[in-house]
Amino acid sequence: MKKLKKLICVFFTCSLAFNLSAQVTQNIDSATIIREAEIFLKNQTKLLEENEGKVEITVNKLDPRLKLQACDQLVPFLTPGSKAWGKITIGVQCSTPKPWTIYLGANVKVSGGYFVTNKAVSMGQMLTEQDLVKIQGEISSLPPGTITDEKQAIGKTMLANYPAGVNLRKEMFKLIxxxxxxxxxxxxxxxxxxxxxxxxxxxxxxxxxxxxxxxxxxxxxxxxxxxxxxxxxxx
CATH class of the missing domain: 2.30.30.760 (SH3 type barrels.)
Structure with a gap:
C-alpha cells in the first residue's frame, strides 16, 4: 500500500510538473505580437507608400515581464477614428483559446512630397500651377488635410490671405x-x-x-x- 501511494504521488508530481512546463511553453513570444502589429501597419500604409513615398514603422517593445497565453490567431486593430501614421496606439486581440487584448505604442513616419504656396496668395484667388511648389518632408507630422496632390489645389479658391511657403491644406479652400x-x-x-x-x-x-x-x-x-x-x- 505504501509503495502504491508513493507511485501515485510520484505520478501526480510528474504530471503537475509536466502541466506547468506545458503552460510555460504556451506563452506567446512578444516578438510574434510585434511582428503581427508591424505587418498590419504595413498593410494599412501600403497606399501611402505607393503614392507618397517612404514609410518607416517602429513598434515599441513589450514589457518582458508580461506573459500572455499563446493564441490561435492574432487580430491587430486601430481604435475607431485613428489614423495609421504618426505616434499611434495599436491594439492586438486574441479570441481563442483564451481571450486577451494588448495595446502597443507605435510610430509611423511617412515621408514624401507635399505642396506649399510658391508666392503670396490672396483671399478669393483661384490657385494655378504657378502658385504651388512641391517640397519633400515628413507628411505624418503635418496637419490633417495637407495637400499631397496638386489636383487637390489647382482651381480652388482661397478663403484668406497667405504668405509664400505656407503648407496648403484643404481647409484653406472655399468649399463648393x-x-x-x-x-x-x-x-x-x-x-x-x-x-x-x-x-x-x-x-x-x-x-x-x-x-x-x-x-x-x-x-x-x-x-x-x-x-x-x-x-x-x-x-
Whole structure:
C-alpha cells in the first residue's frame, strides 16, 4: 500500500510538473505580437507608400515581464477614428483559446512630397500651377488635410490671405457643394465584388469629402461621403 501511494504521488508530481512546463511553453513570444502589429501597419500604409513615398514603422517593445497565453490567431486593430501614421496606439486581440487584448505604442513616419504656396496668395484667388511648389518632408507630422496632390489645389479658391511657403491644406479652400439639399441623388454602397445604387433625396449641402445625409423613398435616413456627380458613398 505504501509503495502504491508513493507511485501515485510520484505520478501526480510528474504530471503537475509536466502541466506547468506545458503552460510555460504556451506563452506567446512578444516578438510574434510585434511582428503581427508591424505587418498590419504595413498593410494599412501600403497606399501611402505607393503614392507618397517612404514609410518607416517602429513598434515599441513589450514589457518582458508580461506573459500572455499563446493564441490561435492574432487580430491587430486601430481604435475607431485613428489614423495609421504618426505616434499611434495599436491594439492586438486574441479570441481563442483564451481571450486577451494588448495595446502597443507605435510610430509611423511617412515621408514624401507635399505642396506649399510658391508666392503670396490672396483671399478669393483661384490657385494655378504657378502658385504651388512641391517640397519633400515628413507628411505624418503635418496637419490633417495637407495637400499631397496638386489636383487637390489647382482651381480652388482661397478663403484668406497667405504668405509664400505656407503648407496648403484643404481647409484653406472655399468649399463648393457637390450635393445640395433637396437634390435627387444616388446612394452608392459597394463591397467585395458588388455595388448597389439607390435613389434618394439629399437632406443637406455638402462639398466633396464631407458627410452628407439623404432620405430614401422608403423613409430611411442614410449618411455617407459626398462625391462629385450627386453621389453619396456609403461604406
Amino acid at each position: 457643394p457637390v450635393i445640395q439639399q433637396g437634390q435627387s441623388i444616388k446612394v452608392s454602397s459597394s463591397g467585395n465584388g458588388f455595388t448597389v445604387s439607390n435613389e434618394a433625396t439629399a437632406l443637406n449641402n455638402a462639398a466633396e469629402g464631407q458627410v452628407a445625409k439623404a432620405k430614401t423613398a422608403g423613409g430611411q435616413i442614410i449618411s455617407g461621403i459626398a462625391r462629385v456627380g450627386g453621389v453619396i458613398e456609403v461604406n
